Amino acid sequence: MVRLLVLYNKPNDAEAFHKHFDEVVAPLAKKMPGVRRYTVSRDVMPSQSGEPYYMVAEIDWDDMESLKRDFESPEGKAAAVEAAKVSEMSPGTRSMIYEFVEV
C-alpha cells in the first residue's frame, strides 16, 4: 500500500481552512478512482515526543502506479490545485508519500 500523508499546522483562519478543505479539497480528492481509504483526523493529541500537528490527512492507494495514475487524472490535478490553497492557509504544512508494510 502507498500513503499520502499531509500534516497541517494551525491555520491562520481556521474557518476558511476547514471550509475549503471540507467543501472543495475532500470532495475532489475522493473522486480519484484509485483511492482505497481517505481519512482526516482533527482531534490530534500529543504522545511521547514533540508537539502534535493540528490536522492529519491520509490517502491510501494499492500501489505507486495507482497513485501516479490518479495524480495525472483530471480529478487529481484539480484536487492538487485546491490542496495547495489549503496548505498555504496552514504555514509549515508537510506532505509526503511512502509505501507502508507491516513489520
Place this chain on the structure above:
Amino acid sequence: MVRLLVLYNKPNDAEAFHKHFDEVVAPLAKKMPGVRRYTVSRDVMPSQSGEPYYMVAEIDWDDMESLKRDFESPEGKAAAVEAAKVSEMSPGTRSMIYEFVEV
C-alpha cells in the same frame, strides 16, 4: 480506529538508530495485544508541501480503550522506554495519537 503516528527526523547515527528500532522497539511494540497494524516506512518521498520526514511509524488500535490498555501493559511500558531512546537519537521526533475516520 486509533493511530499512534511517529515522525522521525534523520538520526545522528543512522546505524544505531535502526538497530535499536528494529531489534528492540519494534519487537516490544508488536507484543502489545491490542495492536491491529504496525507499519514502518523508510523510503519517504516529498510531495506538494515541505520536507518529508526520514521515517514514519504507525501503530493502529481498534479504539482509545485498547490503546490505553496496551500502554499500561508491561509490554507497552517496556516499548515506551525503548522508544524514547530511539526518539532521542532522532532530534525533533514528533509523535501523536488520533482517531481516524473515513471522509
